[in-house]
Amino acid sequence: MSSQILVIDDEKNYLLILETILGEEGYEVTALNDPEMALGYLDESEVDVVITDMKMPGISGHQVLEHVRKNYPHIPVLIMTAYGSIDGAVEAMKCGAFDYISKPFSNDELLLSVKKAMMLSRSEQEILLLRRTLVEQHGPHKLVGKSRPMREVLKMVTRVAQSKSTVLISGESGTGKELIAKAIHYSSPRRDGPFISVNCMSLSSGVLESEIFGHEKGSFTGATAMKKGRFELAHGGTLFLDEIGELSPDLQVKLLRVLQEKAFERVGGSRTIHVDIRLVAATNKDLKAEVDKAVFREDLYYRLNVVNINLPPLRERREDIPLLVAHFMQKLSVNNEHNARKFAPEALEYLSAYEWPGNVRQLENVVERCLVLSARDTIGVEDLPSEIKDEEAQFKSAVDLLPIRLELAGTLEKIEAALIRRALVKSGFVQVKAAELLNISKSLLQYKLKKYNIQAR
Ligand SMILES: Nc1ncnc2c1ncn2[C@@H]1O[C@H](COP(=O)(O)OP(=O)(O)OP(=O)(O)O)[C@@H](O)[C@H]1O
Ligand SMILES: [Mg+2]
Structure with missing residues (x-):
């Protein structure tokens, strides 16, 4: 499979130069001097990497970048900037450009950057393919059941998947809670994002905290490197908190804070991290009863129980x-x-x-x-x-x-x-x-x- 590069620049000279350099390396190049036409081209063709000039009449390189990030997040974008306009390049990097090269550039500089972008593109596409396979494997169509209670559950799954509401799945052990959590994720608009799960029972409180929130290097003995927590890893996707009824009282407080403020710090860190996640929790306990016994925080219960899906026992x-x-x-x-x-x-x-x-x-x-x-x-x-x-x-x-x-x-x-x-x-x-x-x-x-x-x- 050849590697497809789309180059966008209003200066025809530059297009010609890029086409030649990249073509000699074996890349298939489509060079367009009209950004609007280039965006149309993206909709119809397989493109692995986009290289775009920054300043163009009509649509700017910045807008091209935004369009690609939004619609084709797996395609890396390389920005070309005029000599001296570093600010624009920095801004572009913040907006998710893969790299920038300032004109005039050497062939090596260009080719190295394209090569790296191409590698990223390949792995992004592979991830996309794997995620599509996951959707195929875990979508709601994989849930077996035609009984009235299961039809109700499936209806809820489809409805709730479209929203970002927190879902609490309850039901006896083995009723399919995890399966439902996955079905929600894989039929939601976030299905191309990650599905990350944490079992609140399997880990001790201290370990669980750093599992969930991550930790900074040196924050405790044994923390030899910074580690991202599951909350961060789930960014753009769904975080599944399994066996939520087992969460220790101090972690209940911490989780509540995250849900309220949608932000947290890594263990031993001071930088506040914001994440975009959909939360799904599951329990085989009667959480309301746990609340009444004062084992589970009432405020947290109401935060989690926005939508409740109760899985009926098989009998x-x-x-x-x-x-x-x-x-x-x-x-x-x-x-x-x-x-x-x-x-x-x-x-x-x-x-x-x-x-x-x-x-x-x-x-x-x-x-x-x-x-x-x-x-x-x-x-x-x-x-x-x-x-x-x-x-x-x-x-x-x-x-x-x-x-x-x-x-x-x-x-x-x-x-x-x-x-x-x-x-x-x-x-x-x-x-x-x-x-x-x-x-x-x-x-x-x-x-x-x-x-x-x-x-x-
Ligand atoms: N409706 C269903 N259709 C097909 N398979 C199902 C269904 N419900 C459950 N299963 C299967 O049953 C097994 C148990 O399901 P799952 O692990 O989701 O249950 P659970 O409620 O999370 O259990 P526990 O409380 O013990 O963690 C899994 O192998 C799952 O694939
Ligand atoms: Mg389970």
């Missing part, structure tokens, strides 16, 4: 289970073997009726385990892990979950609820049929559905 959207199973079969199978393999309808029924305390992640693990451990094309009930096929075990674990003082009533209710769910699944969620299976009236079934808070579509 409340059972109709998504067969879809997810198919999705994971496809994802986990090698060499298209999934075409030949499937779960027997009976086995799928068991999967659909199970409680899934570990939610989607647990389902994914179970599908994987079945694929690995069973050699059969059709995976049957006998291939399922015991916690799923063994209803005895389910009821036993339900008993184990009860407090020391066993309550017969509670246990029976659990069993009754489980039976009702099995019947619903078996009857394809047709309530009349489920009632028939259970040998009760439809109205009694409906009463019990309400009582046990069972979703029946």
